Amino acid sequence: MKKALVVTLVLLLSLLLALPVHGGEVLGPGGGGDGGDGGDSSSSSSRSKLTLDNFVRYLESWQKDKPTEYQYMVKLLSTGNPESYQTPNVWLQYGGNQTVSRNEPLNLGFYVQNPNPLDLRRTVFVDLEAKLPGETKYQKLNQYTQAVQPFDYAEKGKVNWTAKIWPEFASFSDLEKVGDVRLRVLVSDGSNKWYSSASGNSHPYYGELLLNVTNSPPEMVNASLICSESPRYNDPIEYVATVWDPDGDLMNVTLHILDDKGWEMRNETQDVKSGQVRFKAAQYGFFGEPDAGKNYSYYYTIGDGIDTVCYPPSEDGNATLEGPRIRSTPKLWVETPHVEPEDDNYYYWGEYNFSLEMRNQEPYNMEIPVTLKIRTEDKNWKPVAKRTVLVTPDSKREYFPTSDAFDVLDRGSPFSFRFEYPEYDQNNSMSIDMQWETPLNQRLMKNGLASVPIVINLLLLMVLPLLGGIFIERWMGKGRMG
């Protein structure tokens, strides 16, 4: 019986191959027909295709022209027994590590073993289901169901098998939570539905595949502040950093700006992909005039929806980056400090008229205390004069005459003088210095020998010893005769 069946099939196939053209119809890949039941076979891709329509037409022509062969064919086809159909076995095929990162390519596929002969095989439909972290139910992962046609099997020994990769499922990069993910396969042959069996695991074939999916946190590098060393509050100030998420997630980058006491003053968030992130101070209005003269610091937090990291990294999470140091807003304009000595000989006892030009850059008058200090080889910025100055929007020279600026220890020394004020000037400084080229005179005494003070001093010096001698002799009586 079996021998007859084999002979019949060989005869049938020979007949089909011997009839490339029949009744104007082409038998093969270029043939007409709806092709509804046609399909590729992974094991016989080089064979000609037999469409169902063609096959029906063949049978009809054989019924008319070759009734004997037709009857044999009917008999042959009727010997297929639906009772002997067996459900195919399906496994997940995965050769990788069971701990995977979200962005790691999975290369996940399935493997089907179909024990049925070709004539009994049915199209098998395969879906991938997963129980995601935190979920209690399985859900379908793939959008398009994979179909395995009866011809798709290869034959290896007595095993008909086929394997496919899920083309639309590359990684878990879209996973919102990380943890254990259970994968299984939902199989259907049109009549029945069943799942791959969890008990049938044998690497790399799994009935149920348990994967530990981990997240790679986002990273930040090259954070910097683009501005001058000491910018004004309205100068361009830009916080720039490069962020990168290994999983390719969209990141929320938050810039935290701290004031000089370490308190958070502002924070702003941008949703960005891997690349450069920029926060422009002017765009967000980070700094205003009241911030002038203050020092700030900042840090970033970067989240990918799962993990949040800080930059700069530190164990306690309190590390910050310095900047910007906002320049103080100048109110004063000072210039041309000058000193006019009473005597061109620059005696230390002489009167010196120190002065500078001042004006208020704001349109109002302002009273500020101004201190004059001097520096010589003996003194280091010794205050010598102080007075309150009315600074107006119009430039005005203010004078600080003094005769106590120097003493005898400063004679012969070069000197500098400095005006100090409690407001910032156009140089963002609170003082202005001047190194005077002419050193002080070496003269020791102010008065000449013939001056009244010296004469009085000398007279006293001459008379007092005589009085002393007389007084002592009177008191002791050492020279008294008798």
Added chain:
Amino acid sequence: MNPMQASFVAIVLLLLLGCGAHLLNVRRIHSRVERLENKAVPMEKLLPDLYSCQGSNFNSLVLAAWILLLAAMAFLYLLTPAVFSNGNYFMKLPSLASSWVGLVIFGLLGYLIMILVIVGGEKLPESCRCFRLAELYGYYTLSRNEKRVMIAAIPLLWISILISTHMATVYPELWAAEWWTAFLLLLASLVLLIWPVAKEMLEGR
């Protein structure tokens, strides 16, 4: 050490020599008396007997000369930075030195030290009373002319102080001859004041 500093050492040495000569003179007299008496004579008994008054006027003036001597030394060496650049009146007490009465106060400091030496000498024991400055010349025989010459030390010291003051007023324009003149006047005054001691040392052998 520059010549000016060396001159200061010379003045101090001369004073010490005078002091040593005075001690030798007293001891020589003491040994002669003991030899004549042929017995030991305590110094405290001998010295009052040796002492003879030279007159109040002379004593007053010679004490004034000694007081002036210390002030003149201070003016010559310590008033300006010419000799001791750091150890001078204007560097150590700049405010006082620059004041209106700076000079007289500086002089008074010298006077005060000398007066303390004179008055403090009175506290010396009787056996050492020969070192009392107020009694110094009572152990020597001085003629009227010698006294007159010795008193000339006072105007010499006045001139020395005057020159020193002038040098301070024109400092740093220093004229070496002027300084050495002040020094010679000071030296001459000192020589006059220790002259009786030196003469006794030389003649009393």
